[in-house]
Amino acid sequence: MDLGDLVSAIRIVELPAKTRPTAIRTLVQAANWEDEGIAPEKVLEAIEERETVAQTLVANDFALPHAFIDWDGDFRVVLGRSRQGIDYGVPTGQSVRLIVLLVLGRKLLQTHVEVLAALAELLKAQEFRQQIIDAKDAKAIDALLLNKAGLTPDHRPARQSSVPRLTQTMIKQGFQLVEQVGAQALLLALDKLENVPWDTLGNWKGRVLLITTEHSDDFEITREDTYAFEVPHASLSRMDRANLGLLLAASAGLLTDKLSVVCVTGPDGRKLDSITITKPETHFRAMLSEKNRRGNNIVRPAVILRILSLAVELASEGREAHPVGAMFVIGDSRQVLRHAQQLVLNPFHGYSRQLRNVLDPSLAETIKEFALIDGAFIIQGDGTVLSAGTYLMPKSAPGGLPAGLGARHQTAGAITHHTQAMAITVSQSTGTVTVFRNGSIVFTLERAGSTRW
Structure with a gap:
């Protein structure tokens, strides 16, 4: 195979991943299979099946995973460079610095050995591999490969972007909107950090908020002014995932309530197809503003976020x-208890404060279990649970809540009207999570995905 044709087809990506599975997934995503109508998971399955037969480690610092797939094309090659090294599962513990992913289609079923031989020839010299490892950036690696093949940038076909075309367009439009409307940040809602189009973001200097639904332990963010927040609730609608991420960013002091945020979202974890411009002020003033806190009635943002998370999980x-409804009343507990009566023996009575704080992850299942009891949870602003199964009897609140809300929501509106507390409800019928403050609805999260019940 002609070396020039091979080099012209290589895509180059940086690999922040620390382990082999995450690195290979990043390379598969960079090959942009969605534009071919092929699910990346199918490509991953083919590669893992090949890897179980024989691990494709060519040298101590170089791996060449490859596989055939049911595709009418010829081949795709993605070269990934890791500065810190990747744990490739080698018994000696040696870290791999270069991974070249080769995926072949039907056209090369009989001649794939030629492509493998050409790749091996290109990267066989340890000195040349070291030059690639030490290169400043992807452009420098590109120049090294072109020089090796005797080509110049002007005499090589343009590469297809590693980002889906629609996603690339939407993100670039997002850049422009941030500048045009004076927004304070660009938000991207995806399923994992491995699917972030890092090359596209690298050319832009603004603040980026990444909202993911899956944990990425072994992924290191190197871009400046970039912040990741995990919202492990794929059941939420795309915009509610973004809104919950905005709330996390605001509680971390990264957003003001006056300036807009440009949010780019999509139907799945990688392809983005929608842009929304929103102001955090609408949602967050009543939830995080100091104007709504007085002395001992301060509700910690971490407590709000934790109970919101528990409410979404219940929904x-x-x-x-079975579906479950619930109500959590947070803060101003002394005044709240004046409007309350215990329906059952309080299951939290007698336990130390440390054992009944919602910020303790071990309490989550206990709270979910007690959500089956009629009545509300009464929680102090620091997260200490005072009671469950508590019946609230506030005076009626002035009108203003939407028609059709049930007794739980009406009670939440009334108790927050007569006290400084915040209430969070879970609708048993719709799964909607609603936040009340000062007698009004200030935030909602709607269930979008399939439920487990």
Whole structure:
């Protein structure tokens, strides 16, 4: 195979990943299979099947995973460079610095050995591989490969972008909108950090907020002014995932309530197809503003976020194969208890404060179980649970809530009107999570995905 044709087809990506599975997934995503109508998971399955037969480690610092797929094309090559090294599962513990992914289609079924031989020839010299590892950036690596093949940038076909075309367009439009409307940040809502179009973001200097639904332990963010927030609630609608991410960013002091944020979202974890411009002021003034806190009635943002997370989990999972409704009343507990009566023996009575704080992850299942009891949870602003199964009897609040809301929501509106507390409800019928403050609805999260019940 002609070396020039091979080099012209290579795509280059940086690999922040630390382990082999994450690195290979990043390379597969960079090959942009969605534009061919092929699911990346199918490509990953083919590669993992090939890897189980024989691990494709060519040298101590170089791996060449490859596989055939049911595709009418010829081949795609993605070269990934890792500065810190990748744990490739080698018994000696040697870190791999270069991974070249080769995926072949039907056209090369009989001649694939030629492509493998050409790749091996290109990267066989340890000195040349070291030059690639030490190169300043992807452009420098590109120049090294072209020089090796005797080509210049003007005499090589343009590469297809590693980002889906629609996603690339939407993000570039997002850049322009941030500048045009004076927005304070660009938000991208994806499923994992591995799917972030890092090369596209690298050419832009503004603040980026990344909202993911899956944890990425072994992924290191190197771009400046970039912040990642995990919202592990794929059951939420795309915009509600973005809104919850905005709330996390605001609580971390990264956003003001006056300036807009440009949000780019999509139907899945990689392809983005929608742009929304929103102001955090609408949602967050009543939830995080100091104007709504007085002395000991301060509600910690971490407590709000934790209870919101528990509420979303209840809405999505239900309990014992059934949907569950719930209400959490947070802050101003002394005044709230003046409007309350215990329906059952308080299951939290007598336990130390450390054992009944919602910020303790071990309490999550206990709270979900007690959500089956009628009544509300009463929670102090620091997260300490005072009671469950509590019946609230506030005076009626002035009108203003939307028609059709049930007794739980009406009670939440009334108790927050007569006290400085915040209330968070889970609708048993719709799974909608609603936040009340000062007698009004200030924030909602709607269930969008399938539930476990």
